[in-house]
Amino acid sequence: MYKLIPLLLLTLAPLHAQLSVLCTTRDLADIASRIGGNAVRVEAMATGAQDPHRILAKPSGLLKLRRADVLIEMGLDLEHAWLPALLENAANERIAPGQPGFINASDGITPLEVPTTVDRSRGTDVHPRGNPHYNLDPEGGRTIARNIAKGLALVKPELKATLDANLRSFEADLDAKLKEWAPHFARLKGAKFVVRHGWFPYLAQRAGFTVIADLEPMAGLEPSPAHVAAVMDLIRREKPAALLVPPWKQDGITKRVASETGVRVLALPVGCTNDAPYATWLSWMDHLISALAAAVPEPAK
Amino acid sequence: MSNSVFGAAAQSSRSPVSFNMCAFIFVALAARGALAQSGQPAGVQTLEQRVADMQIRYEGRIAALEAQVLHLRAAPTALPVADDAIEQALGGVMLSGVMGRLDQTTRFSNRFNPAISLVSDLVYSYSSRADSFETDNQFRMRPIELGFAGRIDPHVNLIAALAADEDGMTLEEGYAVWDKGLPDTFTLRAGRLPIDFGKLSAMHDHELSFVDKPSTLQEYLGGKALTTGLAVHHWFGVGEVPVRWSVGVGNSLGQDAHAIQGPAAGEQHHGAAATGAEPFGRRGADDFVWTARVTSSIDLGANDDLQLGSSGIFVPGAKEFFYTDPPANTAVASGALGRSIIGIDAHWRHADAGSTGAFTLGGEWIWVRMELADTSAPVPVFSGARNHSQGGWLFAEYAFDEHWSVGARAERFQHAEDSSLVWRGWNCALTWNIDEFNRVRFELGGVDTDDAVAPYGFAMLQWTLVLGSHAHALAW
Ligand SMILES: [Zn+2]
Numbered sequence: 001m002y003k004l005i006p007l008l009l010l011t012l013a014p015l016h017a018q019l020s021v022l023c024t025t026r027d028l029a030d031i032a033s034r035i036g037g038n039a040v041r042v043e044a045m046a047t048g049a050q051d052p053h054r055i056l057a058k059p060s061g062l063l064k065l066r067r068a069d070v071l072i073e074m075g076l077d078l079e080h081a082w083l084p085a086l087l088e089n090a091a092n093e094r095i096a097p098g099q100p101g102f103i104n105a106s107d108g109i110t111p112l113e114v115p116t117t118v119d120r121s122r123g124t125d126v127h128p129r130g131n132p133h134y135n136l137d138p139e140g141g142r143t144i145a146r147n148i149a150k151g152l153a154l155v156k157p158e159l160k161a162t163l164d165a166n167l168r169s170f171e172a173d174l175d176a177k178l179k180e181w182a183p184h185f186a187r188l189k190g191a192k193f194v195v196r197h198g199w200f201p202y203l204a205q206r207a208g209f210t211v212i213a214d215l216e217p218m219a220g221l222e223p224s225p226a227h228v229a230a231v232m233d234l235i236r237r238e239k240p241a242a243l244l245v246p247p248w249k250q251d252g253i254t255k256r257v258a259s260e261t262g263v264r265v266l267a268l269p270v271g272c273t274n275d276a277p278y279a280t281w282l283s284w285m286d287h288l289i290s291a292l293a294a295a296v297p298e299p300a301k
Numbered sequence: 302m303s304n305s306v307f308g309a310a311a312q313s314s315r316s317p318v319s320f321n322m323c324a325f326i327f328v329a330l331a332a333r334g335a336l337a338q339s340g341q342p343a344g345v346q347t348l349e350q351r352v353a354d355m356q357i358r359y360e361g362r363i364a365a366l367e368a369q370v371l372h373l374r375a376a377p378t379a380l381p382v383a384d385d386a387i388e389q390a391l392g393g394v395m396l397s398g399v400m401g402r403l404d405q406t407t408r409f410s411n412r413f414n415p416a417i418s419l420v421s422d423l424v425y426s427y428s429s430r431a432d433s434f435e436t437d438n439q440f441r442m443r444p445i446e447l448g449f450a451g452r453i454d455p456h457v458n459l460i461a462a463l464a465a466d467e468d469g470m471t472l473e474e475g476y477a478v479w480d481k482g483l484p485d486t487f488t489l490r491a492g493r494l495p496i497d498f499g500k501l502s503a504m505h506d507h508e509l510s511f512v513d514k515p516s517t518l519q520e521y522l523g524g525k526a527l528t529t530g531l532a533v534h535h536w537f538g539v540g541e542v543p544v545r546w547s548v549g550v551g552n553s554l555g556q557d558a559h560a561i562q563g564p565a566a567g568e569q570h571h572g573a574a575a576t577g578a579e580p581f582g583r584r585g586a587d588d589f590v591w592t593a594r595v596t597s598s599i600d601l602g603a604n605d606d607l608q609l610g611s612s613g614i615f616v617p618g619a620k621e622f623f624y625t626d627p628p629a630n631t632a633v634a635s636g637a638l639g640r641s642i643i644g645i646d647a648h649w650r651h652a653d654a655g656s657t658g659a660f661t662l663g664g665e666w667i668w669v670r671m672e673l674a675d676t677s678a679p680v681p682v683f684s685g686a687r688n689h690s691q692g693g694w695l696f697a698e699y700a701f702d703e704h705w706s707v708g709a710r711a712e713r714f715q716h717a718e719d720s721s722l723v724w725r726g727w728n729c730a731l732t733w734n735i736d737e738f739n740r741v742r743f744e745l746g747g748v749d750t751d752d753a754v755a756p757y758g759f760a761m762l763q764w765t766l767v768l769g770s771h772a773h774a775l776a777w
Contacts, residue, residue, distance in 0.1 A: 047603075054703075056652050056659075057775045058606055059536075059543040059598035066486070066538070089775055091486055114351070210344075222704065248653070 022068035027135045027271045030281045035148045048271025057082045065090035075106030076132035103151030105144040112201045126220030137202035184293035191296040192240040235261040242266045242295040415451025418769030420507045428759035456482045488534045496526035497547045497594040498612040499646045510708045515694040517714040519565035523556025549592040587618035614642040636682035639672045666693035690715035706732045722751040740765045
């Protein structure tokens with residue numbers, strides 16, 4: 001009897017054959033639902049309000065992985081601390097790396113900040129394969145969308161026309177936004193920022209701003225007092241437009257740097273979240289880019 | 302259940318020829334690049350440098366492989382000098398086949414080495430006990446734990462943990478996990494296994510939030526409960542709720558306590574064969590230990606989860622050693638004595654947004670039923686009397702961030718063989734995770750028991766080091 005249930009579901013499947021797509025981040029989930037449309041049912045394992053390097057592995061995640069038809073990951077080792085072990089335990093051949101159901105959204109990205117050596121004696125580097133935060137870049141979103149369209153078409157070739165149409169519509173929206181963002185990028189060109197963790201190299205390259213210092217001496221490492229002091233000196237000298245921190249890093253160190261140097265702190269989600277105005281990748285990018293541009297003082301006439 | 306899966310150690314080594322060629326071209330091009338790059342912004346320069354580096358590396362490799370092709374064409378029967386890459390690719394074929402033949406001996410190579418880990422744990426322990434000379438107010442080194450883990454073939458992982466101290470080395474765990482190719486999510490474990498009982502029993506000491514396992518666990522299970530046998534694990538979903546269960550069978554209930562403080566402190570591998578023992582006679586089905594566990598983890602929103610579990614260990618009627626005093630230290634085997642241990646556990650975890658901080662509240666409660674022996678008989682036999690004891694602990698832990706955490710634990714249990722004697726204790730720990738591999742902990746505690754020992758307090762300073770790259774797998 002128990003064995004008949006999946007059989008029964010299988011016979012019903014062609015009627016409601018939505019692909020179950022599991023994404024490691026909300027950014028991927030939002031773009032995947034744009035690309036997949038009604039043909040997919042999308043779920044995210046984390047939001048932009050959570051640190052994507054440190055998602056807690058939970059048994060519920062195991063169950064989601066077990067049931068997924070497709071898994072989409074950011075790649076570049078962003079999820080290396082928690083995903084491989086869960087994936088191994090989930091024992092779902094459909095989404096095993098190398099299978100069509102496993103989509104690495106970073107395919108084709110040229111990673112920035114690739115370390116020349118990975119050495120324990122230098123501390124724990126959470127970016128062993130280069131910077132994985134390409135979702136904070138308009139063109140990164142385009143790459144994600146294209147990889148998802150390509151990947152889903154491999155899983156379900158009959159969807160190819162729909163996926164391509166949805167991809168074109170997404171890229172049209174993105175191109176329209178890029179036109180809107182052009183003045184922001186113009187304003188950001190040459191601006192200086194201090195960051196807490198390397199969230200911004202892709203966007204900095206795109207918009208032409210400079211990250212003059214990172215409060216993390218190395219990706220994933222908390223700063224020593226000496227490092228904080230050195231960054232504060234630099235802030236006093238260079239007067240950056242803002243200190244950019246993720247929402248969960250508004251701690252003592254951030255507050256101290258802000259109060260002692262007077263630098264403005266911008267705490268922004270580093271991916272789209274479940275809540276407006278950051279609920280879609282495009283709307284979140286919109287807010288992120290406007291907020292950065294707004295932090296840059298009006299050029300002197 | 303293993304709590305850590307070690308990072309894959311496989312790395313391809315570059316052949317000397319291709320490396321040299323790379324280095325040569327690199328130097329040549331780098332010199333050219335240095336001449337060309339002047340008066341450009343630093344960012345552009347670095348990027349260009351990186352592109353150039355990448356080009357060089359790939360050109361170097363291509364050149365090396367072309368050289369190998371030429372070499373092979375020239376002397377098709379001889380293996381090329383730089384055969385690493387090819388051998389690497391053929392490795393699986395070379396190593397495949399039967400495990401051993403009469404006319405062959407097995408020669409191991411470094412290729413496909415398992416992940417290796419080494420845990421060192423040094424504790425300075427102070428206590429106000431009157432009889433502390435042997436155990437406290439001194440440095441204590443836990444046996445060094447040597448871990449090996451690796452995949453044998455597409456279906457089976459092999460996991461082993463050895464404990465080494467100045468007296469020698471003992472096998473703590475050594476078992477195969479058949480995790481691929483079985484139906485659904487079933488896995489089969491076989492060998493010297495940690496028993497799937499509660500949340501903390503199967504954990505390695507270095508994964509705990511306190512220096513030692515709870516004293517209740519030490520009293521009832523000797524710390525980590527182990528057996529040599531088989532266990533079947535399976536998990537599935539009931540709606541959105543994951544459920545895991547396991548059943549196992551083993552020869553006997555073994556223990557492996559490396560406790561610094563608590564009822565099992567100073568004892569190590571229980572159940573070791575006593576010298577000069579009377580033979581046990583024939584083994585019957587009653588002598589085996591049977592184990593079972595069912596557990597479930599429920600998400601309470603995005604940041605909270607609750608795990609509930611229930612476990613049991615049943616020994617229908619095992620023979621045990623009893624030591625008769627005169628003549629000194631002679632052991633005799635008893636008649637069948639039954640023992641049942643039932644436990645329930647609950648753990649609630651709240652993770653802060655960003656997942657760097659987390660609060661955990663957890664506890665386990667254990668009931669033990671022991672059949673007592675009549676030791677006045679020439680061969681001790683079941684006296685007809687049973688002792689029922691129970692006890693457990695409650696702990697709270699708050700991790701401020703990845704580096705700092707505090708924890709407190711309170712426990713109370715009745716002695717396993719005499720429920721009239723109650724043991725009460727508490728512990729408070731401050732932990733500094735300097736990084737993934739280096740941890741310092743300070744712990745204070747107190748004990749008040751109904752037996753002859755006067756109430757005492759203790760303090761411990763612990764330094765734990767982990768050698769070997771690792772990832773944290775799910776333990777539930
Ligand atoms: Zn990062």
